[in-house]
Amino acid sequence: MAANHVKFLCVWLSFSISSVFTITLAQSDNYIVHMDLSAMPKAFSGQQSWYLATLSSLSTSLVAKTNATIDSSKLLYSYNHVIHGFSASLTPEELEALKKAPGYISSIRDRTIKADTTHSYKFLGLNYDSGAWPVSDFGKDVIIGVIDTGVWPESESFNDGGMTDVPSKWKGECESGTQFNSSLCNKKLIGARYFNKALIARNPNITISMNSARDTEGHGTHTSTTAAGNYVKDASYFGYAKGTARGMAPGARVAMYKALWDEGGESSDIMAAIDQAITDGCDVLSMSLGLDQVQLYEDPIAIATFAAIEKNIFVSTSAGNEGPDVETLHNGTPWVLTVAAGTMDREFGATMSFGSNSVDGMALYPGNFSSTQLPIVFMDSCNSTAELRKVVDKIVVCQDPGKEDSLNDQFNFVQVAGNVAGIFITNNSNVDVFTQAPFPAVFLEQKDGDILVKYIKSSNDPKASIEFKKTFLGTKPSPTVTSYTSRGPSYSCASVLKPDVMAPGDSVLAAWPSNLGVARVNEDLVYSNFNLLSGTSMACPHVSGIAALVKGAHPDWSPAAIRSALMTTSDVTDNTGKPIKDVGRSLRPADPLAMGAGHVNPNKALDPGLIYDASVQDYLNLLCALNFTEAQIKTITKSSSIDCSNPSLDLNYPSFIAVFRDVTAKANSTTVREFTRTVTNVVEGSFTYKATVTPIKGVKVTVEPDVLVFKGKNEKKSFKLSIEGPRQLDEAVSFGYLTWEDSGGKHVVRSPVVATSYIIE
């Protein structure tokens, strides 16, 4: 039960077309094809004409058998930035012929991609008078490209009140299409495009229900307004989470690139969307989607985002919702930011009043409920619909016996019986799966339930009233790591610690298409302009917006510098001052494989003191050290020649992970893992930084030198961090933190350090 429900809650969208559609031309499939541009004959006017000629040359070689002509419709996309190459719909024979064509490097089959499914600004410490908002001018003129399910342009969150003209560098468009007029864009929503050629090629008989950038799913409207929605007063979800809604960067612009459809999602459409976003002039890309268990050179998102990084575009992605198991994370790509999901200090519920007492419980019932005192009865295990029906006009109270599925069963019995309301006394840790009930339901902790039951048992005529639509703030502890957020290490590059940071992902309020039902009251769908969603899909756009703020304040910073600022300034303690806890690990302290460097802190991210920068060449050196073939590396870098003279797994990253795993090791024999890192002072003035390392169980960490003196801005200093440990570490994961702190105590530059015996394969 719980597992199924959790899946629904977390994996809000799961695009999987293969089960729904069968491929008409059984032998045809979409391929992303990498070509060596240096092999292009001079006679061709451009890449696209060369690709078309290459494709039709395949048809001549096949013509004897099929007499088919490969017309230009075979070519789906000719890419400009993300790869040198194209995508095309090809039969196996055509693919084999293509492999012999001049300039062919490699090809990958198209893949189906899935998305990972207002208060958060206050929780993150943003305010009008100081810090990230005013310093960055609210992200003004930073353009965030969102690759998602489209937008609902009429949403109040896309109002452009108070916004200046669209930045002159913008080259994007507002494409018209089904129920989407190009005049629907404005100074906030500055672009809207859609991509589905590959989806249609794979399913020739498909009918695209909404052939435009209009959102029929809701996900894209929610993520894009989380990143950069404008102010909307009196936003709420049926009275829950009431307040003024706004995105993380209310001054930033949004451009939507719809590539996820009700009918499915194809990687070559996503690549085309990223390609266009680069051409259009986006500054930040936000992608709440990903592919599990793929190598970097086979991951279209990793390949396409390499081109974005080369153009200085910051890329934020979601870690996935497959936690709490280890190595479930996707987008563990060294050049993007990978975001985990945490909780906020906010809960939704109801207050019950009875006798002279009152208790609060959890609830998200969207309907209206009488405020009068109603008869209430204790039904203990609530395991019989027939018994419950006998008291249908009363509020029933159920004690969850705490067995597997018992809460689920009670919930269903009460729903079927149709009692006035159901009160469930439970310690089920997945209770949030039930709160959005289609009937009036309240979930009480045992101690509060005991007070209620005692009252009922002692009263001749027990009555209670319930007030729904309550928002409780200040939940402790918070943030916590959600159970569902996917965990590292990275499948595709285990030498870089992932995820990078955590951001709010649980019960996030953001805009929603007004024609899409958000919940049910009894049998009826109910509608709202705002919806509460949970998932790493919701965490990712928070950081996209915050990255826009950092970029607004520091337009010259590289994507790696912005990532470093976000990571080294994040928080590792919660609102009780204790280490952030992990809901997926029975509230034990969260490790960096769950939350990365910590919970993102936008105000501090603007002034990190030091940064760990990395260039495109540094990423190339890493790819060389991963022992990829030349063709595999070229697939990612697109360069005609590659310089692998300095291979190194030691990317200049603001976190550290070392593997101690040698089952054949003799007892007590030790080994040392070394990292060389370079930090850049990004503040005017001279500073002396001193290193401290928290003790890490099972290993010894040293830093040399442990004092760094900077004479001025942009000065770089290197240091070596060594981890000495047994060849075979006892712990699966052992961790601590390296902190560089300036003598004035103004800048604290923290990096997680992980030692693991975990097998990464």
Ligand SMILES: *[C@@H]1O[C@H](CO)[C@@H](O)[C@H](O)[C@H]1NC(C)=O
């Ligand atoms: C697609 O349409 C054609 C022509 O209408 C039909 O023959 C074929 O069976 C359809 N294929 C699928 C998979 O529905």
Ligand SMILES: *[C@@H]1O[C@H](CO)[C@@H](O)[C@H](O)[C@H]1NC(C)=O
């Ligand atoms: C083969 O294609 C050519 C050109 O489209 C056409 O003229 C010819 O009739 C076709 N032959 C057959 C056997 O279909």
Ligand SMILES: *[C@@H]1O[C@H](CO)[C@@H](O)[C@H](O)[C@H]1NC(C)=O
């Ligand atoms: C778009 O909307 C405007 C204003 O409502 C209207 O004048 C125009 O004709 C519409 N364009 C299209 C292509 O429907």
Ligand SMILES: *[C@@H]1O[C@H](CO)[C@@H](O)[C@H](O)[C@H]1NC(C)=O
């Ligand atoms: C609840 O009451 C409000 C205000 O009267 C009304 O607009 C809304 O439709 C009601 N909700 C339901 C589910 O009946």
Ligand SMILES: *[C@@H]1O[C@H](CO)[C@@H](O)[C@H](O)[C@H]1NC(C)=O
């Ligand atoms: C319901 O639970 C009670 C104990 O609370 C038990 O005696 C009874 O057998 C259960 N009934 C059913 C139908 O499971």
Ligand SMILES: *[C@@H]1O[C@H](CO)[C@@H](O)[C@H](O)[C@H]1NC(C)=O
């Ligand atoms: C939950 O409640 C049940 C029954 O009251 C109890 O057996 C169980 O130990 C409780 N679990 C937790 C985690 O408190």
Ligand SMILES: *[C@@H]1O[C@H](CO)[C@@H](O)[C@H](O)[C@H]1NC(C)=O
């Ligand atoms: C790459 O190959 C070298 C030489 O065979 C080997 O020592 C090294 O461990 C390999 N690196 C990785 C990341 O597999």
Ligand SMILES: *[C@@H]1O[C@H](CO)[C@@H](O)[C@H](O)[C@H]1NC(C)=O
């Ligand atoms: C390993 O080290 C422990 C503690 O330092 C010691 O008690 C033990 O005898 C050593 N074992 C071997 C095989 O040297």
